[in-house]
Amino acid sequence: MIKDPDQFNQNTETDEEAPYFIENFDIQKELDKYKYVKQSRNLAYQYLSENKLIIDQRYDLKKQTNDYNASYKCKAYDNKSHQDVFIYYYITFAQYDIYYLKQILKAIEIQKFLNHENIEKIYNFDIISYPEINKMYVVSDFMQTNLSFITQSQQQLTDEHIQFFMYQILRALHYIHSAKIVFGFLLPRFIQINSDCSIKISEFTSCVGNQNQKIRSYIHKNYYMSPEYIVEKIITEKSDIWSAGCIFAELINRVKLFSGHDDFTAITQILQFCGEQNEEDLKFYKQINREKLSTLMPKEEQISLQVRFPNANPLALDLLGKMLTFNLEKRFNALECLQHEYLADLYDPQSELICDQEFDWSFLDQQLTKEEIIMRLYKNQLFFQQN
Numbered sequence: 001m002i003k004d005p006d007q008f009n010q011n012t013e014t015d016e017e018a019p020y021f022i023e024n025f026d027i028q029k030e031l032d033k034y035k036y037v038k039q040s041r042n043l044a045y046q047y048l049s050e051n052k053l054i055i056d057q058r059y060d061l062k063k064q065t066n067d068y069n070a071s072y073k074c075k076a077y078d079n080k081s082h083q084d085v086f087i088y089y090y091i092t093f094a095q096y097d098i099y100y101l102k103q104i105l106k107a108i109e110i111q112k113f114l115n116h117e118n119i120e121k122i123y124n125f126d127i128i129s130y131p132e133i134n135k136m137y138v139v140s141d142f143m144q145t146n147l148s149f150i151t152q153s154q155q156q157l158t159d160e161h162i163q164f165f166m167y168q169i170l171r172a173l174h175y176i177h178s179a180k181i182v183f184g185f186l187l188p189r190f191i192q193i194n195s196d197c198s199i200k201i202s203e204f205t206s207c208v209g210n211q212n213q214k215i216r217s218y219i220h221k222n223y224y225m226s227p228e229y230i231v232e233k234i235i236t237e238k239s240d241i242w243s244a245g246c247i248f249a250e251l252i253n254r255v256k257l258f259s260g261h262d263d264f265t266a267i268t269q270i271l272q273f274c275g276e277q278n279e280e281d282l283k284f285y286k287q288i289n290r291e292k293l294s295t296l297m298p299k300e301e302q303i304s305l306q307v308r309f310p311n312a313n314p315l316a317l318d319l320l321g322k323m324l325t326f327n328l329e330k331r332f333n334a335l336e337c338l339q340h341e342y343l344a345d346l347y348d349p350q351s352e353l354i355c356d357q358e359f360d361w362s363f364l365d366q367q368l369t370k371e372e373i374i375m376r377l378y379k380n381q382l383f384f385q386q387n
Contacts, residue, residue, distance in 0.1 A: 043128065048074055053089055054128045054135060061087070075142060078123075084142035085123065091135050101373045103205040106364060108138065108380050110181060110204045113359055118172035120192060120202035125384045127377060136377065141200055143192030151188055151250050159313045161197065162251045166319075167338070167346040168199040169244055171353075174334035176201075177237045179355035182208050184235055186243035187224055188250065208235050209361045222266035223256050227326055230263050230270075231289050238331045245323030252312050252320070268296055274326040275302030281327040315342040 042057045048064055051072060055061065060077040062084075070088035078085050090104065111122045124139035147165070150157070169191060176183055184206030192200045226242035228234050249257040257273070260266030271277070276297045282290045305317040319342045325331040332340070338347045363376070 048072060055087070055089075055137060056126060059085070059087060059139070070138075076139075078139070081123070086140045086142050088138040088140070089135070090137065098368075098370045098373065101370060101377075102364065102368070104136075105373055105376055105380075106207065107204040108377070109363070110207055110359060111140075112380070112383070114176065114179065114181075114355070116172060116175045116353055118168045118199055118201060119175070120200045122384075125377075125380050127381050136381075140202070141192070143200055143202075144194050145192075146189045147191040147193055147199075147247065147251075148188035150193065151254055157251060157254075159316065162248070162316065163343065163346065164197055165191075165193075165199060165251060166244070166248055167343050169201070169247070170334050170337045170343070172199075172201045173237075173240050173244060174338060175353050175355060177240070177334055180209060180358040180361075182235050182237050183240045183243075184208055185224065186240055186247070188247055191247070209359075222260045222263065223258050225266065227267060227270050227274075228284060228328060230267050231285055231293070236328065237333060238328050241323050241331055241334060241337065244337075245320055248316075248320050248323060249309070252309050252316065267293070270326070271296050272298045273303075274324065277326050281330075284328055313342070315340075318342065 043054055044057045046053055046055055046059075046061045048061045051064075053061065053072065058078060058080045060079065061074050062077060063075045065073050065075065065086075071091040072087075072089040074087050074089070076085050076087045077083075108122065108125055111120065115121075120140050120143075122138055122140050126137055126139075128135040128137075169186075173183065173186075183201070183204070186201075187203075190201060190203040192202050222230055224243040224246045226235075226239040228236070229239055246257050258266060258269045260269050271293070277293070279290075282293055285293060305312075305321055306314070309317060309320075319332075319337060319340045322332040322340065323337060337343070338352065368376070
């Protein structure tokens with residue numbers, strides 16, 4: 001069992017819940033002009049620290065947490081379901097370009113589509129709109145902390161902890177990939193965790209279809225990015241396995257495996273880790289990039305995983321090597337990882353879910369205007385109100 005997450009939470013907040021106050025606020029007449037908003041809500045102001053937010057009174061805002069994408073992310077209590085939830089609060093559409101709005105829409109559509117115990121579930125989506133102010137929020141599973149805080153803490157992790165974490169991450173990826181979705185940029189902070197060691201993957205804004213697609217990254221660190229993304233800006237499901245492998249190594253050693261702040265440093269460190277690559281291993285790269293990679297090949301002998309991680313389970317290192325293989329064709333996929341001997345005590349082929357249909361990406365292929373994207377967001381709002 002993991003200890004109380006507040007003991008190793010690395011943010012600077014106190015454990016005291018932020019005070020909040022409610023004052024009555026009626027904007028239903030303003031909301032009626034939006035044809036996709038059909039059901040009345042009991043909206044009110046609430047204070048989160050010093051921030052004044054409009055939200056349905058069924059939610060009591062409690063404590064703000066860190067999030068890089070939402071304007072605010074906070075713990076809240078749902079008076080209707082009688083459970084804690086997370087609320088991601090986004091302020092003003094005007095602040096976002098059309099790409100960012102599309103990312104929010106994509107994440108909502110994907111999480112609405114997926115249904116797996118190791119994937120964050122959305123319970124509600126609401127848009128608060130009236131003249132000159134536009135706000136929206138997403139309500140999802142509450143989880144006590146994330147894997148980034150775990151790896152940076154003094155919390156002791158046994159091989160059984162690591163084994164269980166990786167099993168859940170890989171079974172979630174296997175399910176996601178079966179829907180023809182590539183997660184994109186899997187980071188430790190996107191892996192939410194509770195004290196019983198249960199895991200849920202969150203943050204689906206960087207997902208792409210299961211094909212060689214170029215995407216724009218809002219993540220400025222290269223620590224978990226695959227070599228094919230760093231060099232060619234290409235993402236496949238094998239790129240997710242690379243990212244999961246980097247997280248695996250970090251769980252074992254409690255430090256980031258790679259620390260490159262730029263593409264050159266990142267790919268140099270990766271080549272030093274993976275060792276010299278032959279022409280077959282580089283065939284996925286453009287000729288000009290193959291030539292550049294050839295000049296970066298390490299001269300010294302590759303350091304074995306046993307030397308890098310002397311206290312690790314040999315089976316864990318064998319799986320790690322299969323996940324952090326430079327050659328895309330030789331790198332394991334999620335199912336092969338699950339079937340590895342390291343996870344034999346946990347893997348049950350009869351219990352592993354796959355998605356019964358592929359996610360429909362067609363709406364992202366359309367040249368939508370900002371107004372059309374916003375109207376699609378309103379349709380999602382109506383979906384959650386009716387369900």
